[in-house]
Amino acid sequence: MLGNFTYSNPTRLHFGPDALEALAGELAHYGKKVQLIYGGGSIKKNGIYDQVVAILKDAGKEIYEDAGVMPNPTVEKLNEGCRIARENHVDLLLAVGGGSCCDYAKGVAASAWCQEDPWEKYYVRMEEVDNPILPVGCVLTMVGTGSEMNGGSVITNHKTKLKIGRVFGEELFPKFSILNPEYTYTLPKYQMVAGIYDIMNHITEQYFSGDDDCTSDYLMEGLMRSLIHSSREAVENPRNYEARSNLMWIATWALNTLVAKGKATDWMVHMIGQSVGAYTDATHGMTLSAVSLPYYRHILPYGVHQFKKFAVNVWAVRPEGKSDQEIGLEGLAAMEAWMKEIGLVMHLADLGVTEDMLEGIAQGSFVMDSGYKVLEHQEILDILKQSM
Ligand code: NZQ
Ligand code: ZN
Numbered sequence: 001m002l003g004n005f006t007y008s009n010p011t012r013l014h015f016g017p018d019a020l021e022a023l024a025g026e027l028a029h030y031g032k033k034v035q036l037i038y039g040g041g042s043i044k045k046n047g048i049y050d051q052v053v054a055i056l057k058d059a060g061k062e063i064y065e066d067a068g069v070m071p072n073p074t075v076e077k078l079n080e081g082c083r084i085a086r087e088n089h090v091d092l093l094l095a096v097g098g099g100s101c102c103d104y105a106k107g108v109a110a111s112a113w114c115q116e117d118p119w120e121k122y123y124v125r126m127e128e129v130d131n132p133i134l135p136v137g138c139v140l141t142m143v144g145t146g147s148e149m150n151g152g153s154v155i156t157n158h159k160t161k162l163k164i165g166r167v168f169g170e171e172l173f174p175k176f177s178i179l180n181p182e183y184t185y186t187l188p189k190y191q192m193v194a195g196i197y198d199i200m201n202h203i204t205e206q207y208f209s210g211d212d213d214c215t216s217d218y219l220m221e222g223l224m225r226s227l228i229h230s231s232r233e234a235v236e237n238p239r240n241y242e243a244r245s246n247l248m249w250i251a252t253w254a255l256n257t258l259v260a261k262g263k264a265t266d267w268m269v270h271m272i273g274q275s276v277g278a279y280t281d282a283t284h285g286m287t288l289s290a291v292s293l294p295y296y297r298h299i300l301p302y303g304v305h306q307f308k309k310f311a312v313n314v315w316a317v318r319p320e321g322k323s324d325q326e327i328g329l330e331g332l333a334a335m336e337a338w339m340k341e342i343g344l345v346m347h348l349a350d351l352g353v354t355e356d357m358l359e360g361i362a363q364g365s366f367v368m369d370s371g372y373k374v375l376e377h378q379e380i381l382d383i384l385k386q387s388m
Contacts, residue, residue: 151173226250275363
């Protein structure tokens with residue numbers, strides 16, 4: 001482990017089939033007015049909405065509905081949520097849904113009492129939040145983003161074709177999150193596997209950086225092995241509680257700041273994937289799967305020691321008689337085979353990307369400088385072309 005750091009995570013998690021029983025106790029910490037945030041209606045079909053509303057009513061809460069949070073929430077929706085929060089002086093934002101609802105709730109929490117345009121201030125200029133912040137609670141129904149225990153809030157502006165992920169500080173982490181793996185049974189397979197790859201990529205984004213011996217790498221190798229195993233079980237039988245509960249817990253630990261400790265972290269696949277998202281509105285995890293292999297094959301020569309470790313420790317590649325480069329490439333080939341096996345999108349063209357968009361997508365990809373290779377514009381363009 002290198003350097004100085006502080007570790008703290010303020011989110012209280014309630015996990016398991018009975019997790020919702022903890023909601024009443026959590027609600028007792030807040031005032032009467034609850035903004036109930038949810039998406040396009042999946043929670044009404046699977047009954048989670050009715051359960052949550054019953055608990056809110058029993059607790060004597062006034063409910064302010066904020067429905068229709070879309071996957072990849074937009075700046076227009078964010079402004080609408082802020083208006084609901086402000087006009088009603090709500091005391092708590094309760095998000096019931098996936099990463100989009102949780103991210104959006106954090107955006108509203110930071111922005112509702114902002115005196116300026118919050119998109120410009122908090123997402124484009126990334127300024128510190130200097131207005132009152134509303135508390136957020138989450139009931140998670142989709143697994144992947146880690147939003148239930150982090151400060152991430154990704155908002156899309158279709159007019160400027162920018163999808164920006166703001167990583168807020170601890171004051172914006174959810175105060176509590178309810179994690180019942182059974183809630184994820186009703187996810188369509190496409191969403192389930194997209195979430196699985198989102199988890200994998202959160203881990204590799206942090207793993208592929210640095211060259212010291214770091215405890216976080218060992219933690220991540222364990223998480224990835226568990227993820228590969230559980231993903232296969234969940235694809236085989238989506239109602240396998242053991243597998244779904246492991247996936248839920250891995251997702252949380254993949255992006256709740258722990259495994260980043262001691263790591264420089266990369267995040268370049270996410271930067272390219274987010275720009276793809278701004279142009280296509282495609283499912284987040286699939287934007288990552290489509291660009292990952294060309295990207296990792298491109299940077300492998302600059303971080304070959306880590307790609308070798310990944311191949312041997314995560315994918316059980318046998319190293320005897322092979323060069324480090326060959327071992328690393330074998331690891332990526334094993335990952336590619338697994339990605340195809342579970343049914344991920346492997347080509348940008350399958351997400352609606354057309355050749356004429358590539359220049360703009362490359363322009364919109366923020367360049368990070370802490371991975372193995374700082375990419376030039378042309379390299380991003382080449383990776384995009386190879387991903388088609
Ligand atoms: O809107 P509803 O009807 O609820 O349907 C949703 C949505 O269509 C559906 N769904 C969710 N739970 C379900 C369900 N359908 C049936 N049964 C259930 N139990 O799934 C669809 C996708 O939901 P969404 O919340 O959009 O997915 P996800 O959790 O992948 O969130 C994606 C957003 O999170 C951002 C992404 O960029 C994207 O905007 N991210 C947030 C991060 C963070 N906070 O740290 C990091 C990630 O890298 C990511 O960028
Ligand atoms: Zn992600």
